[in-house]
Amino acid sequence: MAVRFVIDQMNVSSEEFDSETVCVNFATGNYFGLRGAAASILDAFASPRTEDEAVELVVRHFQIDAAQVDTEIRQFIARLIGEKLLIEDQDQSDATHEATGLARQVSYEAPQIEIYSDLNELIMLDPVHEIDREHGWPLRRGDRNG
Amino acid sequence: MQTRTPAISVIIPMKDSKSFILAALKSVLIQEITPHEILVIDDGSSDGSRQLVVDFNGGNRRLILLDGPGKGPAAARNVGLDRASGDIIAFLDSDDMWPRDKLAVQLARIARGPAVDMVSGFTQYFTDRLDMGLTPDPESVTDEMFHVHLGACIFRRSVFERLGNFDENFTYAEDVDLMLRLRDSKLPMTILDHVTLYYRRHDQSMTARYTATEKRDFHRALMRSMSRRKVDGRLIPLAPFSSLIERMPEP
Numbered sequence: 001m002a003v004r005f006v007i008d009q010m011n012v013s014s015e016e017f018d019s020e021t022v023c024v025n026f027a028t029g030n031y032f033g034l035r036g037a038a039a040s041i042l043d044a045f046a047s048p049r050t051e052d053e054a055v056e057l058v059v060r061h062f063q064i065d066a067a068q069v070d071t072e073i074r075q076f077i078a079r080l081i082g083e084k085l086l087i088e089d090q091d092q093s094d095a096t097h098e099a100t101g102l103a104r105q106v107s108y109e110a111p112q113i114e115i116y117s118d119l120n121e122l123i124m125l126d127p128v129h130e131i132d133r134e135h136g137w138p139l140r141r142g143d144r145n146g
Numbered sequence: 147m148q149t150r151t152p153a154i155s156v157i158i159p160m161k162d163s164k165s166f167i168l169a170a171l172k173s174v175l176i177q178e179i180t181p182h183e184i185l186v187i188d189d190g191s192s193d194g195s196r197q198l199v200v201d202f203n204g205g206n207r208r209l210i211l212l213d214g215p216g217k218g219p220a221a222a223r224n225v226g227l228d229r230a231s232g233d234i235i236a237f238l239d240s241d242d243m244w245p246r247d248k249l250a251v252q253l254a255r256i257a258r259g260p261a262v263d264m265v266s267g268f269t270q271y272f273t274d275r276l277d278m279g280l281t282p283d284p285e286s287v288t289d290e291m292f293h294v295h296l297g298a299c300i301f302r303r304s305v306f307e308r309l310g311n312f313d314e315n316f317t318y319a320e321d322v323d324l325m326l327r328l329r330d331s332k333l334p335m336t337i338l339d340h341v342t343l344y345y346r347r348h349d350q351s352m353t354a355r356y357t358a359t360e361k362r363d364f365h366r367a368l369m370r371s372m373s374r375r376k377v378d379g380r381l382i383p384l385a386p387f388s389s390l391i392e393r394m395p396e397p
Contacts (some may be wrong), residue, residue, distance in 0.1 A: 015365040022369045024361075031368055033381070118383035119368075122294060122322070 002050040004089040005081065007042065010048035012085050014042065028084055029120030036109035037062065041076055048089035051077055069108065076111040083115065152256075153182035154249060154300075155232030159214065159222035160188050161178065163240035164195040166346065168202055171209070173243035173280050173344075178250040182232050186240075187222040189214030195240075220312035220320040223296075227311050237296040243280055243344040244297070245270075251340055251394070252300045258395070264328060264335040266299040266390075267342030268292050282344050290341060292387060294325045298343035305333060316367070318360045323367040329384050330374040337391045344381055 014023035021039035023032040034042065040061065044054040050123070055073050059066045080086045156174050160167055167186075174184055188196045188211060196211070197379045203209045212229060214222035223237060234253070238244060252265040270290045274281035292298075309327050328335060375382045 013361040014363070015362060015369075017369050022365050022372065024365065024368065033372065042172075114381065116372075116381060117381065118386065121292075121387045 001035075002052060004048040004050050004091075005045055005054075005077075005086040006048040006089045007045050008084060008087045014039065023081065023085065024123060025085060026123055029084065029117065031116050031119065031123065032083070032085075033112075033114040033116075035112040037073075038076065038111035038113050041073060041111055042080060042085065045080075045086050048091070064108045065081040072110060076113070079113060083113075151179060151253065153231065153297040154179070154234045154236060154253075155226070155227030155230035156181045156200065156236045156238060157223055157230060158184065158185045158186045158238050160186055160191060160195060160199070160238055160240040161214075161221045161222075161224070162191050162195060163276035164191075164192040164193045164198055166241040167195050167198060169243055169280060170238055170240050171199070171202060173246075174238060174281065175206075176246055177244065178198075178247050178254055181236070181249065183230070184209045185212055185226040185229055186210070187212045187214045187216070187225045189222040217314060217369045218317055220316055221314045223320075224311040224314065225308055228305070235301045235303055235306065236299070238343075239297055241346045241348075242295075242297050243282075243346075245281075245341055245344065248342045249300070251338065252342060255338060256302075261334060262336050263302045263305050263333045264299055265338060266335065267338040267340050268294070268344045269295050269298050269343045271345050271347050273347050288347065292337055292391065293345075294322055295343055295345060296321045296324070297345070308333070316363045319363040319367045322364060323370065326371040327374075330371055335390060337387065339391055339393045342382055 008027070010023070011027035012023065012025050014021050016039065019035070021034040021038075021042075023034055023042070025031070037058065041054065041058055044057045049057070051074060054077060055066070055070060058073055059069065077086070158167075158170060158174075163170075171184065171186070174181060184198055186209065188199070199209075199211055203211070209228070212225055214225050226237075227235065234256075236249070249269075255265050256262065265298065268290055269292070270282060271288045272286040273288060305328065309324070309331060313323055314320075316323055370379055375384070
């Protein structure tokens with residue numbers, strides 16, 4: 001049975017701006033700029049889906065020739081998994097999941113992702129409010145270099 | 147020739163802080179270097195904390211109580227910034243405290259050079275206590291690290307003249323936005339290897355998760371930083387915060 005993946009809702013959040021979508025993974029401390037169909041492909045995993053289901057959803061949304069984009073989309077999904085933006089769904093049952101509306105873009109453009117790690121320390125320290133012990137404690141006084 | 151100690155304005159936004167505001171004020175008043183003025187901005191308290199400050203003040207001319215516009219901490223701090231007359235600006239949240247040597251240590255760094263526009267330090271976190279002690283009970287301390295806390299920093303006034311005040315469109319993460327603006331501007335800053343803030347952690351926040359508004363505001367702060375740092379479509383990365391830490395000089 002094919003594995004279903006889903007956005008790691010606990011640690012990942014994203015927001016669309018004018019020309020790109022900013023995505024943050026609070027667990028890894030990385031943040032991302034998503035352009036082209038990247039955000040739509042990520043959106044496809046708002047509900048748990050297999051890779052095949054997500055590809056079908058994206059192709060249907062953009063009304064494009066699957067053969068032309070299939071490899072590209074699957075390679076991008078692999079990047080999302082590698083960056084831990086997608087995780088395996090804990091419930092791998094065969095239940096039907098709701099269709100996701102991919103409302104971000106009208107025309108398909110190759111997905112692009114830029115990965116930034118320069119603010120790891122800030123992001124992993126839970127910059128908005130209180131610190132969560134589960135995320136670790138970088139830059140502790142006892143652990144500093146030099 | 148004696149060097150004049152720069153005038154220090156301390157800005158404390160407050161809303162319904164009756165349990166902690168006096169400890170915060172006392173920690174400022176016992177500083178080894180006396181601030182020029184302490185600006186408490188009451189942003190619509192209804193728990194009696196305003197009267198507590200009035201009664202505590204007892205005619206101390208350095209302590210000035212102002213009214214905030216009721217729009218949250220960013221706008222309240224801006225009221226303080228607009229009123230502040232000091233060369234050095236410091237902030238303290240109404241439920242936190244300063245170590246007694248905070249101002250002395252950070253001002254000494256400014257005087258010592260190399261020139262910096264902002265000096266931060268480490269924050270000591272402690273769990274909630276309702277006593278009036280001005281130093282956390284060692285058993286209540288949970289950790290000590292660098293984090294983006296305004297209360298751990300002091301700023302030259304010129305920072306705000308160059309970067310502007312706090313963005314009042316932020317409900318949360320206005321301090322993150324300011325810190326990123328500061329770093330993106332390449333104004334010199336340093337992080338001292340010394341505790342400069344006691345940060346009170348409240349029980350209800352120990353397991354809190356991000357709300358949608360908090361995420362939105364953090365994203366906005368991040369997006370703005372990304373936009374400022376893009377050159378020919380390429381994002382110029384920032385040096386890690388750890389690269390800014392400097393050891394305290396030998397006594």
